[in-house]
Amino acid sequence: MAMKHALKVTRKEDFSAWYQEVITGADLAENASVRGCMVIKPYGYAIWERMQRILDDKFKELGHTNAYFPMFIPIDLFEREAEHVAGFAKEMAIVTHHRLEQRDGKLVPAGELEAPLAVRPTSELIIGESMARWAKSYRDLPILVNQWCNVVRWEMRTRMFLRTTEFLWQEGHTAHETEAEARDEAVRMHEVYKWFICDVLKMFGIAGKKPDYDRFAGAQDTYTVEAMMQDGKALQAATSHHLGQNFAKAVGIEFQGRGGKLQYAHTTSWGISTRIIGGLIMSHSDDDGLNLPSAVAPYHVVIIPLIRGENAQDILDYCRKITAMLPKDVRYHIDTKEYAPQNKQWDYVRKGVPFILEIGNNEVTSGSVCVTKRLSLEKQGMSLSEFAGSIEKMLIEHDETLQKRNSDFCNSKIVRVSSYEELSDFFRSGNTGFVQAKWTGTSENLERLDELAVSIRCIPSAQSGTKGRCVLTGAETTTDAIFAKSY
Amino acid sequence: MAMKHALKVTRKEDFSAWYQEVITGADLAENASVRGCMVIKPYGYAIWERMQRILDDKFKELGHTNAYFPMFIPIDLFEREAEHVAGFAKEMAIVTHHRLEQRDGKLVPAGELEAPLAVRPTSELIIGESMARWAKSYRDLPILVNQWCNVVRWEMRTRMFLRTTEFLWQEGHTAHETEAEARDEAVRMHEVYKWFICDVLKMFGIAGKKPDYDRFAGAQDTYTVEAMMQDGKALQAATSHHLGQNFAKAVGIEFQGRGGKLQYAHTTSWGISTRIIGGLIMSHSDDDGLNLPSAVAPYHVVIIPLIRGENAQDILDYCRKITAMLPKDVRYHIDTKEYAPQNKQWDYVRKGVPFILEIGNNEVTSGSVCVTKRLSLEKQGMSLSEFAGSIEKMLIEHDETLQKRNSDFCNSKIVRVSSYEELSDFFRSGNTGFVQAKWTGTSENLERLDELAVSIRCIPSAQSGTKGRCVLTGAETTTDAIFAKSY
Numbered sequence A, B: 001m002a003m004k005h006a007l008k009v010t011r012k013e014d015f016s017a018w019y020q021e022v023i024t025g026a027d028l029a030e031n032a033s034v035r036g037c038m039v040i041k042p043y044g045y046a047i048w049e050r051m052q053r054i055l056d057d058k059f060k061e062l063g064h065t066n067a068y069f070p071m072f073i074p075i076d077l078f079e080r081e082a083e084h085v086a087g088f089a090k091e092m093a094i095v096t097h098h099r100l101e102q103r104d105g106k107l108v109p110a111g112e113l114e115a116p117l118a119v120r121p122t123s124e125l126i127i128g129e130s131m132a133r134w135a136k137s138y139r140d141l142p143i144l145v146n147q148w149c150n151v152v153r154w155e156m157r158t159r160m161f162l163r164t165t166e167f168l169w170q171e172g173h174t175a176h177e178t179e180a181e182a183r184d185e186a187v188r189m190h191e192v193y194k195w196f197i198c199d200v201l202k203m204f205g206i207a208g209k210k211p212d213y214d215r216f217a218g219a220q221d222t223y224t225v226e227a228m229m230q231d232g233k234a235l236q237a238a239t240s241h242h243l244g245q246n247f248a249k250a251v252g253i254e255f256q257g258r259g260g261k262l263q264y265a266h267t268t269s270w271g272i273s274t275r276i277i278g279g280l281i282m283s284h285s286d287d288d289g290l291n292l293p294s295a296v297a298p299y300h301v302v303i304i305p306l307i308r309g310e311n312a313q314d315i316l317d318y319c320r321k322i323t324a325m326l327p328k329d330v331r332y333h334i335d336t337k338e339y340a341p342q343n344k345q346w347d348y349v350r351k352g353v354p355f356i357l358e359i360g361n362n363e364v365t366s367g368s369v370c371v372t373k374r375l376s377l378e379k380q381g382m383s384l385s386e387f388a389g390s391i392e393k394m395l396i397e398h399d400e401t402l403q404k405r406n407s408d409f410c411n412s413k414i415v416r417v418s419s420y421e422e423l424s425d426f427f428r429s430g431n432t433g434f435v436q437a438k439w440t441g442t443s444e445n446l447e448r449l450d451e452l453a454v455s456i457r458c459i460p461s462a463q464s465g466t467k468g469r470c471v472l473t474g475a476e477t478t479t480d481a482i483f484a485k486s487y
Helices: A015-025 A042-061 A082-091 A124-134 A179-200 A246-251 A275-284 A309-325 A341-350 A361-366 A384-412 A420-428 A447-452 B015-025 B042-061 B082-091 B124-134 B179-200 B246-251 B275-284 B309-325 B341-350 B361-366 B384-412 B420-428 B447-452
Strands: A029-031 A038-040 A072-074 A094-103 A106-119 A143-152 A166-176 A205-209 A221-228 A234-244 A254-256 A262-264 A266-273 A301-305 A332-334 A355-359 A368-373 A378-383 A414-416 A434-438 A455-460 A480-484 B029-031 B038-040 B072-074 B094-103 B106-119 B143-152 B166-176 B205-209 B221-228 B234-244 B254-256 B262-264 B266-273 B301-305 B332-334 B355-359 B368-373 B378-383 B414-416 B434-438 B455-460 B480-484
Touching (some): A015 A275, A042 A143, A042 A179, A082 A246, A082 B094, A106 B094, A106 B106, A124 A166, A124 A246, A124 A266, A166 A179, A179 A221, A179 A234, A246 A266, A266 A275, A301 A309, A309 A332, A309 A355, A341 A355, A355 A361, A368 A384, A420 A434, A420 A447, B038 B042, B042 B179, B042 B275, B082 B246, B124 B143, B124 B166, B166 B179, B179 B205, B179 B234, B179 B266, B221 B480, B234 B275, B309 B355, B309 B384, B355 B384, B384 B414
Parallel strands (some): A301 A332, B301 B355
Antiparallel strands (some): A094 A106, A205 A221, A205 A455, A221 A234, A234 A266, A254 A262, A368 A378, B166 B266, B205 B455, B234 B266, B254 B262, B355 B368, B368 B378, B455 B480
16 A cells, blocks of 8 residues: 555645645645635534634633624724734725625625725734723733634735635734733743644644744734744744734723823734644645644544445444444544445545544454554554554554654754855755754845745744854844745 | 612613613623624623534534635625525625725725625525535535634614624535435424524524525525514524525536436525524523523633632632532632622623622631522522532522523413404504414415514414414414514
């Protein structure tokens, strides 16, 4: 089975076509008839639901509550924060009419709105308006809210999961009494994302701060996790923003402080979107399709009954016996659809199911199972009791293998350079990966990076502390930065 | 405590103002700055989350999987189903531009779209397009999908939860091989809604079929649960539609049947929205505010520490001792905010928390709790061990009392009439409630109901089978129907 590949194209041949093949082969999503929009199919959505549950439980554990705010935002609200609107104005869907009319046998927009509405690209302003009503006294702070919703950014070049006009995300928004509390919150949520991306999803990511010129529009500081994909490019996987008092001033989040005086709150926002599914795909998948960490795998075990004529009942009974013996937390599926077992097996390989069982007469008679391990594609026979007794351990091993494989790969793609020449040579010779180098943090000579189609991904939280020369200015500095091509 | 009321206005004085007061008093929602839109605040959203979890678990148990489809729908897709578009064209938000530009110091829409997009009012057509791709053979059926999302219907007169421009809902969509299977599915989901509304939410509702002239736009049959509110009006609480082959033909859901021939699928759709929160409010709340069945109450028990100076630590320790003794499924909250305990108590009465505990020095010293039961507003002292041991039983009694109170009230508001004169007299004399009467099912003389501002809510699934005369035509029939004013 390891001789041929389940996908039509390999990573090496065409990474971009391969990515698309993984999505199609695993039945994760498809293009919709609406430009730039996608349909997240049941198997893809089940992964998102697992992600949601894990994050939502964590947010609640930390004291956040969910709420829901309008998707439509009055345009004049955007005018309140100049940097913010400058960052989003070029990609907003605008609602201008509120009905359709038949005219010359065609449906056309009618009922023009006096004031057009934007579909939310993000919700700092509209949520801030509510916070301004809620925060009357320091006793009402902190306000810790989150919403799971759809947002729209009109993208010209779209790509499934990575960049679509509409996408799903969570956006957390908090308001605090002091600057220190707001900064702590932004950092705390940054750490939650790092935990989620690296520990739960087993991806490789570097946590750090965005360069000043690349912060979220209107933010004071943006913290990011930059994950490395198998083509060596960076994916900004989740961000957390310390917004200072910018938005509080724009929408009037003012409260009575402990001294009795009115003062502005300090706010944060933080989000992770369905884009992370694209990152997950490009981190773990191989030339046979998707691979999933057990935490978000819709199924840990899929059972394919090998039904030929009259043996159906015995085999199905045995399949149910298997599932009855599995530990409670093991998610399974018995596929009884009327399709050929051989095709099904390849389907589940492409879907990245960690363990695929084929159950035929042999297994029923001998009380055994035939297991294909997705990561090695090796088949192994074992007794049913052995399988049921070791599946939890097998899942842990599956996760460890997945993580080690990805982390070994990514670590091998990190290089250190000490001059612009080295940096430039690295990328110009077609190498990919994360380049660690010194940078002073000014905007000087940034255009030299544009020439390489490379950007500063982050200033890692873990700094070496060593002295060196900035690769863009030659000035001495201790600051390490990560340079890479990116999605 | 039972002498005054926690709300400024009673049901009797002004039902509509009272409804608004319940929402404000319980901190469920607020108007947004966007016309017709609302903010669902954390306490209101927590109720919705409980509802979602219960329904979602049930859907999955029945084999449905969640997915996500684009919010934007090309207008020409609506042209495929004439009845459907006629039903929704007058209330759709239309996106016509994809960016904002500064012009004369003001932000204005720019980047006009070649083809305007509608924001989904419902998703039969766009989901049908996907189903047309997915259903290749009878082996691929049934397709059972659901999505939790926001939808937009441009309402001219809006009211919190009941009728807002944007609202949240779930919409289930299924495709089947045969007509019988589709009908069974529509009925099955209708029964799920009846269970949810009557058994889980403890509301009073009559399940039945909508009159032909009041079906969902494009449906063959619409099944509904009509709940009775405390002002005697009906609220259409959830609907399930058997769509026949109408939508399958409109979007081409064609599959290879068992005989090898291509045939059209039979589809259904079914939904329940945040409107049900409005129904829940108008079913159970009283002049002191909200009341909640335990299944969806964010907290079953709220503890208010009566902190005065130096006793704080002892009291907080004792509060934590209480919560440690509560059974695992009991949801609790200790309110340590720096506000006066007396105000807090009234807040939680208005929020409909089933049991409110005030814990001061007395309770700590005597190892007791002081419990206010929300439904009776009676305070009762009991030992901590007694409380912890009986809280589950107390919650069951709370639910039973809630249900009986509402069901007694609603049953008293059902009357039977046998002629139009009786029907007309009933409503013209200012009575409210559900009127059961015979109806032949034709559209003859329906304008006589318009004069009374009354409509036929449903043809109940439970039919008496007795003969009588149609109150609109005088013709003999056995069919019972429910007539009422409605939301």
